[in-house]
Amino acid sequence: MGFILDNQVILLFGCFCLGIGATVPLFRQPAASRAWKLADLVWVVLGGLGALAAILAEVYAADRSHLDRQIDLAFAATRVFDRDAARFRLVHCEAGRHPGPHQPHIRTLCDKVEFLSASTAENASLPLFLGITETAVPKRAFGFGPATGAEDAMSHAEMVAEVERFDPADFLVFAAQDDATRAAMAGLATVPDLAVVAAEYQVIATSYEDLIAQVGELKEEWDYLQANAPILTFQVIALCLVAFAAPFRLGRSVVALN
Numbered sequence: 001m002g003f004i005l006d007n008q009v010i011l012l013f014g015c016f017c018l019g020i021g022a023t024v025p026l027f028r029q030p031a032a033s034r035a036w037k038l039a040d041l042v043w044v045v046l047g048g049l050g051a052l053a054a055i056l057a058e059v060y061a062a063d064r065s066h067l068d069r070q071i072d073l074a075f076a077a078t079r080v081f082d083r084d085a086a087r088f089r090l091v092h093c094e095a096g097r098h099p100g101p102h103q104p105h106i107r108t109l110c111d112k113v114e115f116l117s118a119s120t121a122e123n124a125s126l127p128l129f130l131g132i133t134e135t136a137v138p139k140r141a142f143g144f145g146p147a148t149g150a151e152d153a154m155s156h157a158e159m160v161a162e163v164e165r166f167d168p169a170d171f172l173v174f175a176a177q178d179d180a181t182r183a184a185m186a187g188l189a190t191v192p193d194l195a196v197v198a199a200e201y202q203v204i205a206t207s208y209e210d211l212i213a214q215v216g217e218l219k220e221e222w223d224y225l226q227a228n229a230p231i232l233t234f235q236v237i238a239l240c241l242v243a244f245a246a247p248f249r250l251g252r253s254v255v256a257l258n
Contacts, residue, residue: 004236015240019247026248031255039248046238046245053238060231067221070214077214078120081207085117088204092197102194105184109201112181116208176205 004011029035092098093110185198 004233011240012243015244019244023247023251036252043245043249046241049238050242053235056231057235067225070218070221074214074218077211081211084204084207085113088113105187108180108184176208
């Protein structure tokens, strides 16, 4: 499928040229000849196949829109987590902040925030999900629609391989709340001036858990879309057949006018 999707324009243009080459000899036949009637039949059959491909493409496009929305949700969850984590580190984790006997509790929470932030580095793969779904659509091959540097530098097959290596389980390496963090939060909650630190960490933990949920749903949407990916190959093949048959219909019209 990767070859077909990476070379859509070439295949369509090549099939159209083949159709022209097959149509030219028919101009030696009269308009009422059997050859032109067969040309009409070719156009009807292949045109119908193209219409069926268009219907299936609409179904796939609807499924793809679910993935697009899930990508947006995953990005939004990432931004919320990154914002909360950055603010927490800036306010509470700088050297000399909150000195006193409860400093070990704060350090425990700061270390956990660092670990959670590091685990979200896999989010760099998220744009490839959108890049793949865009390059998979035939109109994208003609230069219509958004593009990013990452997807321009990679073929469809390369992007698929990269995304297949994307595993939401990587986000589960660190639990947002464990025994150590719960103990630290409980210790800070007993101090009025430091209770806000525990509350802010709870917000970060909730943001991280929401991020995990959104990324997990994204991977599920991706897997479902991949299961239906053969529709794209069928669509491009059908469009190539329509491109091949188009000169037959055009030639039939020209002969009829003469």
